[in-house]
Amino acid sequence: MACGYREACEKYAEAVEKLSFRLLELISRSLGLPADYFNSKFEEHTSVLRLNHYSPCPVPELALGVGRHKDPGALTVLAQDEVGGLQVKRKDGEWIGVKPIPDSFVINVGDCMQVWSNDKYESVEHRVVVNDKKERFSVPFFLYPSHYVMVGPVPDFVNEKNPSRYREFSWGKFFKRKRDSNFKNLGTENLQIHHFYISQNSSE
Numbered sequence: 001m002a003c004g005y006r007e008a009c010e011k012y013a014e015a016v017e018k019l020s021f022r023l024l025e026l027i028s029r030s031l032g033l034p035a036d037y038f039n040s041k042f043e044e045h046t047s048v049l050r051l052n053h054y055s056p057c058p059v060p061e062l063a064l065g066v067g068r069h070k071d072p073g074a075l076t077v078l079a080q081d082e083v084g085g086l087q088v089k090r091k092d093g094e095w096i097g098v099k100p101i102p103d104s105f106v107i108n109v110g111d112c113m114q115v116w117s118n119d120k121y122e123s124v125e126h127r128v129v130v131n132d133k134k135e136r137f138s139v140p141f142f143l144y145p146s147h148y149v150m151v152g153p154v155p156d157f158v159n160e161k162n163p164s165r166y167r168e169f170s171w172g173k174f175f176k177r178k179r180d181s182n183f184k185n186l187g188t189e190n191l192q193i194h195h196f197y198i199s200q201n202s203s204e
Ligand SMILES: O=C(O)CCC(=O)C(=O)O
Pocket: 050, 052, 066, 071, 078, 080, 085, 086, 126, 127, 128, 138, 139, 140
């Protein structure tokens, strides 16, 4: 392994983790909650730093760097180089490129925040396309709760007018099932938070 690689990754992970917790506090405040509201869910957090490398592809329209998905955790802090390829799905179904801005991060809200906020925040669907000329690097940091945390809407956001939209689920089990189905590529639908969706139509 390249000399200093481990140290560089550890240093980066430490810094980006700090930033993620700062963002988590700001999101809590934006929801009208105390800044430290979510902290207890991250005491033994299971966060991941990933290093992605996308090779150029001679027939890019036949390939995808990463297939469409939503990030499962609380939030993602993504560093990308200048090449581009990340796309987000708009409400009308169109895929829009996320233009790389030098010295900046892309922040994704993840599934857990969508559920905690009872849909006030939405976890965006995204994918990565490749090109035929340039390789691309990206480094996402995924802020994940502790394994044993139960994820469900924050009680403050649930009342008669706004019923809970999700059944509570275990982060550890949810993530394990998601990861297993990703890696095994079973051809079945991946586990998604909409599997915990509570129908708002009482006749159903
Ligand atoms: O490479 C990117 O820009 C995003 C990768 C991604 O969405 C992921 O690893 O979850």
